[in-house]
Amino acid sequence: MPELNIAIDAMGGDNGPSIVIEALQRAVSNYPNTHFTVFGHQDQINPLLKQYHLKESTAVSVVHAEQTILMDDKPGQSLRSKPNSSMRLALQALANEQCHAMVCGGNTGALMTNAYFTVKTLPGVLRPALMTAIPNRVGGKSFLLDLGANASCDSDTLFQFGVMGSVAAEYLLDIEKPKISLLNMGEEEIKGSDVVRNAAARLSQCEGLNYNGFIEGNHLFSGRSDVIVCDGFVGNIALKSCEGLATFIIEQMRETLNSHWLYRFFFKFLQRRTHKSWDRLKPDHYNGASLIGLRQVVIKSHGSANAEAFYSAIQQAVAEAHEQLPDRIKNRVEAVLSEQP
Amino acid sequence: MPELNIAIDAMGGDNGPSIVIEALQRAVSNYPNTHFTVFGHQDQINPLLKQYHLKESTAVSVVHAEQTILMDDKPGQSLRSKPNSSMRLALQALANEQCHAMVCGGNTGALMTNAYFTVKTLPGVLRPALMTAIPNRVGGKSFLLDLGANASCDSDTLFQFGVMGSVAAEYLLDIEKPKISLLNMGEEEIKGSDVVRNAAARLSQCEGLNYNGFIEGNHLFSGRSDVIVCDGFVGNIALKSCEGLATFIIEQMRETLNSHWLYRFFFKFLQRRTHKSWDRLKPDHYNGASLIGLRQVVIKSHGSANAEAFYSAIQQAVAEAHEQLPDRIKNRVEAVLSEQP
Incomplete structure (x- = not known):
C-alpha cells in the first residue's frame, strides 16, 4: 500500500491532458511510494498513458469521467450541471479520503466552488x-x-x-x-x-x-x-x-x-554560464497555488502550465499531503480561536 | 508677462533642494515663456540658484518659507501646525491664481491634504x-x-x-x-x-x-x-x-x-547600441503623478527623484497647465453629471 494517493484532474488547463500525463511520468519516477489516480475521459487519457509508458504502471490508475468542466463554465453552473466532471470526481475522492491531495489546472472559479462544497472548509476556518x-x-x-x-x-x-x-x-x-x-x-x-x-x-x-x-x-x-x-x-x-x-x-x-546576431550569441553564452542563478526565478517553479483552509490538499495549476510547471504543482501537492498541512492548520486555528476572547 | 507661472516647492523629497534647482536650470532653458516661483528657505535656495547660474534670471523668483513639511509629518498635523511651509505657500499661490501649476517632491499625504483644503476640488468632483x-x-x-x-x-x-x-x-x-x-x-x-x-x-x-x-x-x-x-x-x-x-x-x-568582466564589457556595448528602445522605459521619464480633480494643476514628484526625474515632473506640470487640464475636466464632469439621471 503506497504512502500517498494523489488525485490528478487531467482535463483542465489550456494545453489539455497531454502536458498532465507528461508531468505525471516524471512524478511517477521521482515519487516511488506514491500512487496517482488520474481523473478524465478514458478515450483521451489511455492513449497518452500508453505514449508515456505508464499504461502498465501500478503507480497509476484511471477513473473515467464522462463530463469536463470548461474554462469558461460559470462556477455555480459547473457545480449544478456537471456532477460527473473529472474535477468533481477527483474532489469527491479527496472528500472520501480515498486520495490525500488533488491537482487541477482547470477553471479556477469552478475549482474553488466545487472544492468548497465537496471537500469543505476546516472547522473554525x-x-x-x-x-x-x-x-x-x-x-x-x-x-x-x-x-x-x-x-x-x-x-x-x-x-x-x-x-x-x-x-x-x-x-x-x-x-x-x-x-x-x-x-x-x-x-x-x-x-x-x-x-x-x-x-x-x-x-x-x-x-x-x-x-x-x-x-x-x-x-x-x-x-x-x-x-x-x-x-x-x-x-x-x-x-x-x-x-x-x-x-x-x-x-x-x-x-x-x-x-543583432552578436547579441543572440552573447546571450546564449551568458545563459549557459548563469542559468543557475536565474533558474530559481522561473515561473514554472512557482506553479501550484494551494487552496488552503480546506479539509484536504487542493492545488491549482496555472491554466497555461506546460509539463514542467504542472510537475511543480504535483510536487506542491505531494509536499502538502506529506506534511499533513490541513491537520496542522486545523490544530493551529483551533488553538488560536480558543486563545481569543 | 510670461504665459505660465509654475510654483515649485523646493524643500520636499529625500534629496533636498539641490536636485530641484538642478532640474529648474534645465526647465528655465527649455521653457523660455515660463516663469518659475521657487518656494523654500532662502538660506538654502539662494546659494543653489547662484551655483546653477539662476540668481540673476528673470524667469525665476523666490518666495521665502520659514517652515518645511518633513517626510514623516502627519498630514493633518502639517495642515494645522505649518501654515508657513513652502508646500502650503506654493499651494496658496496656486489657489490665488498667482501660479498655474505646482510641483512638489515632499510628503504625499501632506500634499494631498494641504492641496485638498487649499486648492479645493472642482465643482461636482x-x-x-x-x-x-x-x-x-x-x-x-x-x-x-x-x-x-x-x-x-x-x-x-x-x-x-x-x-x-x-x-x-x-x-x-x-x-x-x-x-x-x-x-x-x-x-x-x-x-x-x-x-x-x-x-x-x-x-x-x-x-x-x-x-x-x-x-x-x-x-x-x-x-x-x-x-x-x-x-x-x-x-x-x-x-x-x-x-x-x-x-x-x-x-x-x-x-x-x-x-565576469566580459559580461560587463558586452553590456556596455549593448547599452550604447540599444539605449533608445530601453530609454523609453526609464522610470525617471514617468516621474510626476498628477493630483487630478483639483481646481489647479498639482504634480507630485517621487520622494527619491533625481534632477532628471524632477525635471519630468516639471514637464508634466507645464503640459497640464498649458492644456488647462482642470478647466477641461470641469467642463466634462459638468456635462456628464447633467446627462446622468
Missing part, C-alpha cells in the same frame, strides 16, 4: 484562500495569499489567512517563526482601511504569531516577510501586474536580442 | 485622484489612477476617475477617444466587487465615453486601454509591486554582470 510561493531577493521564498478566492475580506478572515500562511511557511518553507505582514498602501499604523488595521491589531495581539507589521508592494519580493496577507482582489491584481511587467520586460529583451 | 502615466508594450503610454489618494472608493468615485482620466488622456496623450478600463480580478462581467461592477455599468452607459470593460493586472502594460481605473489601495499596491519586481530583476542582472 471562515474562508479558504488561494496561496502561492514567490521568490525573494534574499534567496528564499515567501507565501502570498489570498490570490483571488475572496474578492473582499473582513479583518477576521485576513487574520486567519495570516495564521494559515504561517503554518504553511513553517512546514513547507522550513521557517521556524515565519514573519507575517499585511500588504498595505503604507507602513505606518494609521495607513489603509479599517479592515487591514483591525487585522493588524488581531495579528499583533496573538501569542505565538510573529507579526511583522504592514509592508508596501515594493517589499513583495524583498524577503522582509515570509507570509504576505491581503484580500483576493488586491493579491490577484498585485501578482498579475507583476506577471504583466515581466512579460513586457521579456518582450523588450527579445526585441533587443533579435536586433 | 467627489474626490481628487493621484494619476501617473505608465509605458505600454505598443509603444505608448497609459494613465493609471488612483495611486493612493483614496484608500477605498465607491462606484460613483471610480466612475468619475474614468471621466477625468479620459480627459487627461485626450489632451496629454493626444488620444482621440481614450479607451477606459476598470482594473479587476477577472474580465467577465460577473467578476469583482459590487463597487467595480456598478462603476462598470455607469461607465458603459455614459455617452461620449469609450468604456473598454474590465482588465486584469497582466494587461496593465499591454496597451489594451489608455485609462486604467482602480481605487487607491489597489493602484498603490499594483504599482509598488511592479516597482519591487523591477528592483529585484535589476539587482539580479547586476549580480550576473558583476560575475
Whole structure:
C-alpha cells in the first residue's frame, strides 16, 4: 500500500491532458511510494498513458469521467450541471479520503466552488484562500495569499489567512517563526482601511504569531516577510501586474536580442554560464497555488502550465499531503480561536 | 508677462533642494515663456540658484518659507501646525491664481491634504485622484489612477476617475477617444466587487465615453486601454509591486554582470547600441503623478527623484497647465453629471 494517493484532474488547463500525463511520468519516477489516480475521459487519457509508458504502471490508475468542466463554465453552473466532471470526481475522492491531495489546472472559479462544497472548509476556518510561493531577493521564498478566492475580506478572515500562511511557511518553507505582514498602501499604523488595521491589531495581539507589521508592494519580493496577507482582489491584481511587467520586460529583451546576431550569441553564452542563478526565478517553479483552509490538499495549476510547471504543482501537492498541512492548520486555528476572547 | 507661472516647492523629497534647482536650470532653458516661483528657505535656495547660474534670471523668483513639511509629518498635523511651509505657500499661490501649476517632491499625504483644503476640488468632483502615466508594450503610454489618494472608493468615485482620466488622456496623450478600463480580478462581467461592477455599468452607459470593460493586472502594460481605473489601495499596491519586481530583476542582472568582466564589457556595448528602445522605459521619464480633480494643476514628484526625474515632473506640470487640464475636466464632469439621471 503506497504512502500517498494523489488525485490528478487531467482535463483542465489550456494545453489539455497531454502536458498532465507528461508531468505525471516524471512524478511517477521521482515519487516511488506514491500512487496517482488520474481523473478524465478514458478515450483521451489511455492513449497518452500508453505514449508515456505508464499504461502498465501500478503507480497509476484511471477513473473515467464522462463530463469536463470548461474554462469558461460559470462556477455555480459547473457545480449544478456537471456532477460527473473529472474535477468533481477527483474532489469527491479527496472528500472520501480515498486520495490525500488533488491537482487541477482547470477553471479556477469552478475549482474553488466545487472544492468548497465537496471537500469543505476546516472547522473554525471562515474562508479558504488561494496561496502561492514567490521568490525573494534574499534567496528564499515567501507565501502570498489570498490570490483571488475572496474578492473582499473582513479583518477576521485576513487574520486567519495570516495564521494559515504561517503554518504553511513553517512546514513547507522550513521557517521556524515565519514573519507575517499585511500588504498595505503604507507602513505606518494609521495607513489603509479599517479592515487591514483591525487585522493588524488581531495579528499583533496573538501569542505565538510573529507579526511583522504592514509592508508596501515594493517589499513583495524583498524577503522582509515570509507570509504576505491581503484580500483576493488586491493579491490577484498585485501578482498579475507583476506577471504583466515581466512579460513586457521579456518582450523588450527579445526585441533587443533579435536586433543583432552578436547579441543572440552573447546571450546564449551568458545563459549557459548563469542559468543557475536565474533558474530559481522561473515561473514554472512557482506553479501550484494551494487552496488552503480546506479539509484536504487542493492545488491549482496555472491554466497555461506546460509539463514542467504542472510537475511543480504535483510536487506542491505531494509536499502538502506529506506534511499533513490541513491537520496542522486545523490544530493551529483551533488553538488560536480558543486563545481569543 | 510670461504665459505660465509654475510654483515649485523646493524643500520636499529625500534629496533636498539641490536636485530641484538642478532640474529648474534645465526647465528655465527649455521653457523660455515660463516663469518659475521657487518656494523654500532662502538660506538654502539662494546659494543653489547662484551655483546653477539662476540668481540673476528673470524667469525665476523666490518666495521665502520659514517652515518645511518633513517626510514623516502627519498630514493633518502639517495642515494645522505649518501654515508657513513652502508646500502650503506654493499651494496658496496656486489657489490665488498667482501660479498655474505646482510641483512638489515632499510628503504625499501632506500634499494631498494641504492641496485638498487649499486648492479645493472642482465643482461636482467627489474626490481628487493621484494619476501617473505608465509605458505600454505598443509603444505608448497609459494613465493609471488612483495611486493612493483614496484608500477605498465607491462606484460613483471610480466612475468619475474614468471621466477625468479620459480627459487627461485626450489632451496629454493626444488620444482621440481614450479607451477606459476598470482594473479587476477577472474580465467577465460577473467578476469583482459590487463597487467595480456598478462603476462598470455607469461607465458603459455614459455617452461620449469609450468604456473598454474590465482588465486584469497582466494587461496593465499591454496597451489594451489608455485609462486604467482602480481605487487607491489597489493602484498603490499594483504599482509598488511592479516597482519591487523591477528592483529585484535589476539587482539580479547586476549580480550576473558583476560575475565576469566580459559580461560587463558586452553590456556596455549593448547599452550604447540599444539605449533608445530601453530609454523609453526609464522610470525617471514617468516621474510626476498628477493630483487630478483639483481646481489647479498639482504634480507630485517621487520622494527619491533625481534632477532628471524632477525635471519630468516639471514637464508634466507645464503640459497640464498649458492644456488647462482642470478647466477641461470641469467642463466634462459638468456635462456628464447633467446627462446622468
